[in-house]
Amino acid sequence: MxxxxxxxxxxxxxxxxxxxxxxxxxxxxxxxxxxxxxxxxxxxTDYIFDGLSEAECRYVNDVMNMYDALQRPYVDAKKPIPPEASFPGFDGNNETKFMGYARFLRDDDRWKFVKVTNANLNSHFPTASFYGPKLEAWDKLGRPYPLAGANAESVLKA
Known part of the structure; x- marks a missing residue:
């Protein structure tokens, strides 16, 4: 009131x-x-979201960093980025706050260059179990940048 x-x-x-x-x-x-x-x-206040913690923001940035690292060798070689290295985004139904933050980062030009699966960054599937293992695999490798060859394959298959 x-x-x-x-x-x-x-x-x-x-x-x-x-x-x-x-x-x-x-x-x-x-x-x-x-x-x-x-x-x-x-x-x-329907358009005002609860927000993201620092850890949640870091998670979204980590995922986008990983896709940047995966895409960088293709960009540097001026080759097309394969579909499996395109950033799928986050689920609009269950991960709306992550999707919203990813859109903010892209629209703020921070991640504008990362190739995405679809422009609205809605993966249409929950991504926690999808990105979690990939981020763990990238961490175990020491987060190499760029991420190419066997290292890229191991992250994409995780």
Missing amino acids: FSKTERLILSNQYTILQKLDPKGGWDRAAKIVQDGLAGEYGSL
Whole structure:
């Protein structure tokens, strides 16, 4: 529940946003908080995720680093990247926060160059059991960069 003061502040912010972005639907949000429609408060934050811990962020970066290492020999040799070395992404149904972070990193140009299986980075399958063994295999090798030959094969088969 919001106090009347909090509702006033939020309502004013939504009203300002409506002036700046008339097509953004901010007038609906202002009406919700002005009228104290507590049953609708959840709709105001549907797009705000719980977030990722440092360890979860590191995991996503590690997976993307591994695919960069797998793809680098092909890029350097100006050869096409084989499908098995393309980054599948994360499952949109069960790993939404990982998929969202991977998209953020790609859109922020950090991993723009990593070839992906599909542009929206939705693997359509849970990836924890898929990436876990591959990351372990890469760790055992000392995380070589680039990752080529027998080392790449052992990681991809893990």
